Every structure is written in structure tokens, then in C-alpha cells.
């Protein structure tokens with residue numbers, strides 16, 4: 108089905124989905140988990156160094172995953188073309204990461220190990236991740252720190268000069284490396300420098316302000332992309348021997364999220380339409396510590412790093428309707444609900460648990476702030492214990508950011524926080540080699556369906572993006588290139604012509620609808636539907652409502668959206684229209700995925716599936732699988748392929764942080 112016929116397409120019930128053949132990860136070696144990655148690396152076919160120059164690789168994305176992949180592939184001698192929609196790779200959303208990056212270095216000698224990081228991550232993800240991938244991630248975590256230190260990333264150090272660590276949720280050791288509250292920025296500058304070095308060396312060609320709008324698939328293999336020069340509007344064809352998508356997460360399907368405004372699903376969704384399965388789309392992370400929504404005018408939300416929960420205490424008044432200022436409420440009249448409910452982990456429970464606990468007290472009408480949708484994050488005790496200077500050293504820039512946005516001084520009045528959409532665990536399905544179901548299409552970082560299962564532990568996204576880019580892809584993609592000698596794709600190949608045509612048709616259609624509603628108004632409405640029905644709590648009834656409403660909204664979009672301007676110029680409404688059109692399809696798939704998964708796990712909380720004390724109740728017998736969806740046409744019921752998950756090492760138990 109083409110985009111132009113979609114406007115009139117009939118509504119086919121998504122809930123009529125079919126179940127297809129299981130999807131199997133054929134790339135993962137068997138045997139002892141500790142040696143799987145070692146054996147995979149030894150098993151790959153190598154590309155002769157002299158031949159690497161003739162192999163072209165396209166990398167879409169220059170955040171931590173794409174930047175590190177491009178730099179490493181360039182350094183290895185491949186001919187790399189890297190794309191990003193920002194004006195510089197340095198502005199990728201990764202720059203926003205605040206809190207830190209995990210690594211099993213055990214510098215604190217507090218009992219950490221590769222195995223413990225592996226264990227914590229499998230458990231933290233509520234047993235919905237692959238053991239082999241997670242173990243590899245834990246192994247590589249140590250190399251990442253060495254790599255970044257060698258690049259000069261200024262990690263925080265302790266008094267003795269050793270790299271410092273702090274704790275993040277869901278763990279009882281201190282393994283998070285950080286650079287004040289700007290870890291992502293410092294890591295990205297490291298990757299960016301390495302990337303620019305390759306640009307100078309001529310191995311990487313950088314295409315900033317270019318948006319990938321289509322994947323080119325020739326004889327079943329990913330062979331290139333169609334991109335739009337966002338300044339001139341020119342549509343360009345770029346072909347290659349393999350394509351890497353490192354295009355980030357899709358949390359902005361909710362309109363309001365902590366993601367940068369530009370984050371979107373288009374690269375991944377275009378690939379999905381061309382045959383790449385989309386895995387666990389409903390697994391969304393809601394982060395407990397964000398600045399509460401303050402009104403309709405807002406277009407984005409601000410995260411306050413999880414690291415703040417190392418020293419900040421979360422509370423609400425015990426009494427209903429207590430409207431005293433926070434400093435007037437004595438300690439004994441405060442409910443430190445995380446410490447009360449989860450004494451073993453206290454304020455450092457994982458994000459899904461902390462978010463739900465905050466929702467629960469707000470549902471009881473004990474929330475604080477003008478909307479009642481907020482809880483306090485209080486540093487009073489920490490300031491008294493450590494002194495203001497020490498708190499300032501650790502979190503100074505976060506406190507400053509909070510004060511600038513809210514006008515309140517968190518050294519004097521507790522911060523107010525509330526959960527918000529933050530990260531998407533779902534993404535394109537990949538095997539152990541990070542290859543999607545389209546041969547030659549690799550997916551890295553937040554764009555793949557990730558090693559985090561149903562809930563990502565804090566400080567693990569940076570670790571995964573850099574593991575994928577610096578260490579995994581350069582090995583596995585080489586294997587593919589060594590084994591597949593591919594002819595160049597001519598610009599007039601029918602698949603290329605078709606891909607270009609579909610991009611230009613779509614742009615023409617956006618510009619010709621000339622309706623009455625802005626792109627943003629559709630996006631905002633979609634976001635509200637997603638938040639209400641596919642947000643912190645999902646129910647059969649709500650999801651069915653969303654599945655009815657989203658196709659209607661999509662049809663209205665294709666009939667009534669207004670995109671001013673032309674395609675031959677910088678046109679932000681046009682850019683947004685393309686992204687929102689894809690969100691309108693993705694949102695429906697997310698709701699279907701959430702409906703089909705009739706269990707709660709991690710961030711996916713089904714109201715119908717909870718324990719007596721309100722915790723997520725998994726159903727391992729029926730749902731111990733990754734869902735991988737096949738596209739069959741817009742508004743058409745997709746096909747579900749299941750990848751069964753097996754746990755040989757970390758045996759599934761009811762997660763407990765009590």
C-alpha cells in the first residue's frame with residue numbers, strides 16, 4: 108500500500124493480528140555464557156585490511172551508538188557515510204544524558220563483577236531480555252570505560268585520583284561512572300572527536316542536516332537509503348554494502364517526553380515497512396524523577412537525573428489534603444513511601460517501581476504541587492549530613508537547571524518531581540550480531556529492541572549504545588561484508604527508483620492536503636491517547652479504546668493536516684509531518700503489543716495483572732517471549748512472531764526490592 112492510498116483505506120481491526128513462525132536468533136553461539144562473545148568473535152570471517160576501503164557502510168545517526176560505530180568502522184578502514192538531522196553530530200540527543208554509565212569495574216570493591224551486572228540487568232528487565240546479549244554487555248562495559256578514559260573523557264574522580272562511582276536504581280553496588288550531571292555530553296564529545304578524526308582522515312563522510320526517509324532494499328538486502336537535504340530539500344540516493352540504523356528512541360510518540368523534540372521513529376519505521384520486524388514496541392520506560400507538567404503550553408519535559416536519588420529522599424505528606432509548605436511539615440508527618448515500601452533498596456528502587464509508587468500516592472490524592480501530580484525529592488538531610496558544598500559538587504548543574512525552570516531553589520525547598528516518558532526498550536528486532544531481519548541492515552543503540560527487557564536500569568543505555576558501536580558492530584558487520592561480495596547498485600535500479608518515488612509522493616501528499624489542523628495538534632492528541640491508555644498503567648478496556656481512536660485520528664491526519672511552505676526549502680512542518688505520520692502507525696502497534704501481552708512486566712503494567720500488594724505480576728508460562736511484529740500495510744493487522752526466551756543462568760523469580 109502506498110502512502111497516497113492510505114488516506115482512503117478502510118479500517119481493519121488491528122486486533123485481528125495473526126501469529127506467524129517463531130523468530131530465532133541464529134547468530135548466538137551456544138555453550139558457556141562467559142565464552143560466547145569470545146567464540147563469536149573468533150568465529151567471524153575477517154575482511155582483509157586492503158579490501159576494507161572498497162566496502163561502503165551507511166550509518167544513520169551520530170549519537171553515542173552511531174558516532175562510536177562510525178568512528179570505529181572508519182578507523183578500521185571502511186568507507187563510511189554518516190547521517191544526522193541535526194546541524195552537527197555533537198547535537199545528537201545522547202548529549203542530554205545526565206547521570207552516568209554503568210561498568211563492572213568493581214573499583215569500590217563492593218562485590219561487583221561482570222556476573223553481578225549481568226544478573227542485575229536480567230532481573231531489572233523483569234526477565235524479558237536475552238541472557239547472551241546481557242552477558243556480553245556486562246563484559247564489554249569494562250572496555251568502554253578504558254576506551255573513554257583513553258579518549259580523555261573527564262569522568263569524576265575521587266580524592267585518590269581513581270574514577271569515582273555512584274549508585275543507580277535497582278542495584279546495591281556503586282558502579283555508575285559519571286561526569287557531574289553531563290555524562291552523555293562528555294561521552295559524546297569523546298565519540299565526536301574520534302568521528303571527526305576519521306572525517307579528517309577521509310574514511311567518514313559526514314552528512315549533517317540530512318534525514319533518512321526510506322531504506323533501499325535490493326534482492327532482499329539493505330543496500331542504501333533515500334535522504335532529504337533538510338536545507339535545500341534535495342532528495343538524495345546513497346547506496347552501500349550495509350546500512351546501520353542508530354537513530355535513537357521513539358518516546359516522542361507520547362508528544363511529551365524527556366527526549367529531545369527531534370527524536371522520532373522514522374528511520375526504524377521505514378525499515379519496518381520494508382521487512383524489518385519491530386520488537387516489544389510497548390515496552391516504554393517511564394522515569395520517576397522529571398519536573399511535573401505545568402500546563403498545555405509545554406512541548407517537552409525535563410528529566411532530573413536518577414543520580415539524585417542517591418541522596419534525595421522521596422516523600423509526600425501523610426495526611427490527605429495537607430496544604431502546608433513542605434518545610435512546615437515535620438518529619439513524622441511525612442510518608443517516605445519508597446523507604447517504607449522497599450526498605451532494602453529505599454529510594455534506589457528501579458524506575459518502573461518508583462514511578463508506579465509515585466502514581467499510587469497521587470491516585471490517593473496525596474500528590475503535591477498545583478496539579479496534585481507531584482512528589483517531593485528532598486535534599487535537606489543530605490545537606491545537613493554532607494554540607495551544601497558537597498551536594499553542590501555532585502549535583503550543582505542539575506540544581507541550577509531545576510531552579511531555572513521552576514523558579515524554586517532546591518537547596519531550600521524540596522524539588523517536585525513526577526514520572527514522565529523517558530526511554531523506549533522496544534525497537535527493531537536484531538539477532539546477537541545486531542542484524543535485523545533484513546540482511547545487511549544492522550541496528551544499534553536505543554533504536555534496537557535492546558538488552559534491557561521490559562525495564563532498563565539507569566545508566567545502562569549509554570553502556571549499550573557504546574558497546575554496540577565501539578565493540579559489537581565493527582566485528583559482526585565485518586563478518587557480513589566478508590561473506591557477501593555485492594555488486595554496486597546503479598541509481599536507476601528499480602528498487603532505487605521506487606524508493607525515491609515513494610519519498611517524493613509522500614512529500615507531495617503532505618503539501619497538497621492543505622487542511623485545517625497543524626501537525627503539532629495531531630501529535631499532541633496522539634500523545635494524550637498514548638499517555639492515557641498505553642502509559643503507566645494499561646488495561647484491556649483502555650487499549651481497545653486507543654485501538655479504535657488511533658486509526659480515526661490517522662485518517663483525519665491524512666485528510667486534514669496543513670503543511671505550509673514547499674519541499675524545496677527548510678520546512679520544519681514538513682519534517683514533523685513525516686515523523687508524526689510514522690508515529691500514528693507506531694502508536695497503534697504499541698497499543699496492540701500492550702493488549703496482546705496480558706501480563707505485567709517491568710514498565711509494562713497491565714492493571715489486570717498485579718500481585719496482592721500492587722506489584723507487576725508476570726506470566727512466564729505464557730509470555731516469556733519477545734514479540735516481533737511484521738508489517739503488512741497501514742491499518743492492516745500485523746503478524747506476530749515470537750522469540751522464546753530461555754533462562755539458563757538467572758532463573759525467573761518475582762522481582763523483589765523489599
Ligand SMILES: Cc1cc2nc3c(=O)[nH]c(=O)nc-3n(C[C@H](O)[C@H](O)[C@H](O)COP(=O)(O)OP(=O)(O)OC[C@H]3O[C@@H](n4cnc5c(N)ncnc54)[C@H](O)[C@@H]3O)c2cc1C
Nearest residue numbers: 168169170171172192201206207319355552553566568569
Ligand atoms: C534526558 C535524558 C537523560 C538520560 N540520561 C541517561 C544516563 O544518565 N545514562 C544512560 O545510560 N542513559 C541515559 N539516557 C538515555 C540515553 O541518553 C539514550 O538512550 C542514548 O543516548 C541514545 O543514544 P543513541 O545513539 O541510540 O541515539 P541518539 O543519541 O538519540 O542519536 C540518534 C541519532 O540518529 C539521528 N537520526 C535519527 N533519525 C534520523 C533520520 N531519519 N535520518 C537521519 N538521522 C537520524 C539523529 O540525528 C542522531 O544523530 C537519558 C535519556 C534522556 C532523554
